[in-house]
Amino acid sequence: MAAGVSQALCETVLDRHQKRLRKVKRVTIDMDPTDDATHGQQELAFFNGHYSNWCYLPMLSFVSFNTESEQYLVSAVLRPGVASAREGAIGILSRLIAAVRDRFSHARIRVRLDGGFAGPEMFDYLESEEVEYLVAMAQNSVLKRRSGRAMGHARRLSRESGQSQAVFGETRYAAHSWKKNKRRLIYKAEVVRLEDRDPRDNCRFVVTNLPYAPRNVYKIYRQRGDSENRIKEAKNSLYMDRTSCSRFWANQLRVLMSAAAFVLLQEIRLKLKRTSLAGAQVETIPPCVNMG
Numbered sequence: 001m002a003a004g005v006s007q008a009l010c011e012t013v014l015d016r017h018q019k020r021l022r023k024v025k026r027v028t029i030d031m032d033p034t035d036d037a038t039h040g041q042q043e044l045a046f047f048n049g050h051y052s053n054w055c056y057l058p059m060l061s062f063v064s065f066n067t068e069s070e071q072y073l074v075s076a077v078l079r080p081g082v083a084s085a086r087e088g089a090i091g092i093l094s095r096l097i098a099a100v101r102d103r104f105s106h107a108r109i110r111v112r113l114d115g116g117f118a119g120p121e122m123f124d125y126l127e128s129e130e131v132e133y134l135v136a137m138a139q140n141s142v143l144k145r146r147s148g149r150a151m152g153h154a155r156r157l158s159r160e161s162g163q164s165q166a167v168f169g170e171t172r173y174a175a176h177s178w179k180k181n182k183r184r185l186i187y188k189a190e191v192v193r194l195e196d197r198d199p200r201d202n203c204r205f206v207v208t209n210l211p212y213a214p215r216n217v218y219k220i221y222r223q224r225g226d227s228e229n230r231i232k233e234a235k236n237s238l239y240m241d242r243t244s245c246s247r248f249w250a251n252q253l254r255v256l257m258s259a260a261a262f263v264l265l266q267e268i269r270l271k272l273k274r275t276s277l278a279g280a281q282v283e284t285i286p287p288c289v290n291m292g
Helices: 002-020 089-103 120-128 141-146 148-161 214-238 248-271
Strands: 026-033 046-048 053-056 059-065 072-077 108-113 132-137 165-173 183-192 200-208
Touching (some): 002 072, 002 089, 026 089, 026 214, 059 089, 059 214, 072 089, 072 248, 108 214, 132 214, 141 165, 141 183, 148 165, 148 183, 148 200, 165 214, 214 248
Parallel strands (some): 026 108
Antiparallel strands (some): 026 059, 046 053, 165 183
16 A cells, blocks of 8 residues: 555656646756654664664655756655665665656756765666766765865965855766776865854765766755755654554555645645745644635
């Protein structure tokens, strides 16, 4: 039953936007795991050291169209509490990319992922699908050395201005586990200055096949951060984190019901996009609203 609901959710969202939009040049897919804390004897709930609690780790996927900022929830897959960020990700992406191509055959597909997804299997998969991709990568000794000159430049600029400063650059990089040629990696070497705090180095890395200037690539990557706000909204307002059933599949169904409610909320906001309620949340939508 849960699999059927999951498929119906994805198809409903994509069909809705296929009818809404006359021409789609690009569909962007964002994926993020999150934690649902558990309390009791829930099946496949485990202690996760990163989150410091017993939990499930659902994977949520979003799509956005052209230059629109709204990211529409399209998939919510419950996973065990010790699942890695990558676990099941390629399977979810393959189904979602196929569904997008069925409806938007002429659109380019762009995938944005955080550093937990970085790995040779993911890069090979994204390239085999011939999609645009931006995938964050954790810092290591090689990348720290490659970005060292830019980091020094950022520190000098920050000292002179007394403000946060960032310098962007790029390199070609391949980890030992990668079997292909080096890939393009852009970096942001930044010094962050906050009031009453010491300056802090903040170096970020993104592997990509986009041809744009490093600063523009990083700007595109940062836009994926709004999906984290959508996840918080789904959990805090629509109780997506209430996975309190003893059986795993029952909890998956609960997650999907919350996801369906969130899809409905996004539809309401879409209907009200030219009003003061365009950004309304569950708590701020009046009891009676004329949807037109």
